[in-house]
Amino acid sequence: MDAFLPSLVVLGIVVAGILVLVGLSRRRTRARLKxxxxxxxxxxxxxxxxxxxxxDLVQDATDELDFxxxxxxxxxxxxxAKALTLSRRQLTEAFAxxxxxxxxxxxxxxxxxxWNEQIRAIADEATQRLEAQTRNFDKKxxxxxxxxxxLEQLMRRLDRTADRVVGGTRTLDRLALSYTAHxxxxxxxxxxxxxxxxxxxxxxxxxAAARLAASEPVGEQMSAAEHGLFTAxxxxxxxxxxxxxxxxxxANLGRATDxxxxxxxEARGLRxxxxxxDTSANLNSVIVAASTELAQLREPxxxxxxxxxxxxxxxxxxxxxxxxxxxxxxxxxxxxARTALAGALLTARSQLSITRDFIAAHRGRVxxxxxxxxxxxxxxxxxxxxxxxxxxxxxNARRAMTHATDADALAHYDAR
Numbered sequence: 421m422d423a424f425l426p427s428l429v430v431l432g433i434v435v436a437g438i439l440v441l442v443g444l445s446r447r448r449t450r451a452r453l454k455x456x457x458x459x460x461x462x463x464x465x466x467x468x469x470x471x472x473x474x475x476d477l478v479q480d481a482t483d484e485l486d487f488x489x490x491x492x493x494x495x496x497x498x499x500x501a502k503a504l505t506l507s508r509r510q511l512t513e514a515f516a517x518x519x520x521x522x523x524x525x526x527x528x529x530x531x532x533x534x535w536n537e538q539i540r541a542i543a544d545e546a547t548q549r550l551e552a553q554t555r556n557f558d559k560k561x562x563x564x565x566x567x568x569x570x571l572e573q574l575m576r577r578l579d580r581t582a583d584r585v586v587g588g589t590r591t592l593d594r595l596a597l598s599y600t601a602h603x604x605x606x607x608x609x610x611x612x613x614x615x616x617x618x619x620x621x622x623x624x625x626x627x628a629a630a631r632l633a634a635s636e637p638v639g640e641q642m643s644a645a646e647h648g649l650f651t652a653x654x655x656x657x658x659x660x661x662x663x664x665x666x667x668x669x670x671a672n673l674g675r676a677t678d679x680x681x682x683x684x685x686e687a688r689g690l691r692x693x694x695x696x697x698d699t700s701a702n703l704n705s706v707i708v709a710a711s712t713e714l715a716q717l718r719e720p721x722x723x724x725x726x727x728x729x730x731x732x733x734x735x736x737x738x739x740x741x742x743x744x745x746x747x748x749x750x751x752x753x754x755x756x757a758r759t760a761l762a763g764a765l766l767t768a769r770s771q772l773s774i775t776r777d778f779i780a781a782h783r784g785r786v787x788x789x790x791x792x793x794x795x796x797x798x799x800x801x802x803x804x805x806x807x808x809x810x811x812x813x814x815x816n817a818r819r820a821m822t823h824a825t826d827a828d829a830l831a832h833y834d835a836r
Contacts, residue, residue, distance in 0.1 A: 460533060464521075467536040470543035471514055474550075478507055481550045500553045507546035514542040571628055574645055578621055581652050585614055588659045599666055603725040607662040614655040621648025669726030673717070676730055680714050680737050687744050695754050699747050706743045710736045757810040764817035768801050771824040775831065782835040790830035797823035 481504050517535045521527065527535075588611045595604055621644070628641035687707050694700045713736045716722065717729055775794055779786045797820045804816035 460529065460536075463533065463536045463540070467518075467539040467543070470540045470547070471511075471518060474507070474511055474514070474543035474546045477547055477550050478504070478511060481507070481554065484554060503549045503553045507550050510542045510546045514539045514546075517542075568632060570642060571625060571632065571645075574621075574642070574649065575625055578618060578625065578645075578649055581614075581649060581656065582618055584656045585611060585618070585652075588614065588656050591659055591663055595663060595666065598670075598724060600723045600725040602728065603666060603723075604662075607659050610655040610659050614652040617648045617652040617655065619648075621645045621652065624648060666726060669730070670724055673724065673726045673730050673733070676733055677714060677717055680710065680733060683737065683740065683744075684710055684714065687740055690744060690747055690751070694747055694751055696750060699750050703743050703747045706736070706740045710740045754810055757814045761804075761810050761814045761817060764814055764821065765801070765804060768797070768804070768817050768820040768824060771821055771828065772797055772801060775824050775828040778828065778835075779831050782831065786831045786834045790827045790834060793823045793827035793830065797821075797827060 481500075484500075517539050521532060521535055592604065592608065592611060601608070624641045624644035628645060631637065631641060684707060687703060687710075691700050691703045691707060694703070713733055717724075717733060772794070775790075775797075779790060779794060800816045800820035800823060804813045804820060807813035807816060
């Protein structure tokens with residue numbers, strides 16, 4: 421009996437542990453179900469509140485639409501009517517979903533959650549659409565209330581802008597004395613277009629004044645007048661900014677022509693000092709082209725087109741840069757060859773002298789191969805000594821050295 425006591429104790433501990441775990445699991449399950457139930461209840465409440473709010477707003481919007489149509493006309497309320505029709509259709513769909521939730525047919529938790537989310541989303545969308553339309557017409561009524569004061573301010577602004585038209589005309593006339601028609605093309609018609617915009621604005625303002633006198637809505641006319649004023653202001657502002665851009669471009673062109681003159685002076689010096697006639701001639705052709713372009717740009721009475729002129733100048737100066745770089749490289753090659761030529765001639769003469777003496781000392785044994793290479797070496801050396809081009813002369817001297825070395829090797833082989 422005593423032997424079974426430890427086993428019973430262990431069994432009791434295990435059973436107690438299992439009971440504790442089962443209890444904890446049940447408590448967790450109850451807590452999770454409570455959270456899910458609370459969330460579902462909150463979602464259902466939100467959906468119901470959204471649906472009621474949207475339905476009330478549809479009723480209010482119906483009355484608002486009738487009032488707005490009478491005040492502003494059907495043309496002005498067409499979008500409002502479309503928004504109300506769509507919101508009504510959406511609410512019908514939302515109420516159909518709510519009916520599914522309220523009927524006696526059992527629904528799953530997933531269906532309840534999904535339908536409540538749809539009801540809330542549909543109702544909120546309809547509410548936002550109708551509130552936007554209501555705010556729009558509240559704003560229009562605000563315009564109507566302050567229309568007399570706004571119209572008076574608008575007419576004063578139109579007068580001030582009309583005064584700017586005269587200044588814009590003078591600016592264009594002044595710019596035409598310095599710049600080409602192509603340079604002025606972006607702003608050349610701005611005065612005429614601004615005058616048309618101002619005329620349209622004044623016409624709309626006059627219509628607004630007449631409608632105010634008749635106690636009729638003036639929102640559309642005020643908006644048209646504001647738009648015309650804005651357009652005219654933008655066009656006249658563009659003349660002023662265009663003038664600034666032209667002057668800046670002309671200043672940049674002046675700096676570019678000064679830099680081009682300095683580069684041309686350097687190119688002429690390189691041309692005059694260059695050892696190759698062909699390279700000098702090629703360099704001179706691009707110098708002439710660049711000089712012609714520069715002279716044209718610097719003519720006192722010439723009308724300027726800064727952007728186009730600068731592009732043409734850069735094009736010819738780029739060609740000058742390429743040719744000048746090539747001329748420098750060729751001149752550097754000539755100078756390096758001239759420096760290396762003296763040493764090459766000295767070593768070739770020395771090697772020829774050594775080889776010639778060796779062959780003379782072993783005439784009976786040195787064969788034709790060595791003698792032929794010696795002769796070719798002497799010929800190449802003679803060419804190098806009379807060649808005017810140091811690059812070609814250097815190549816001849818190096819070939820003379822190669823043939824003289826080969827002749828020496830063959831001669832030593834024959835004389836073994």
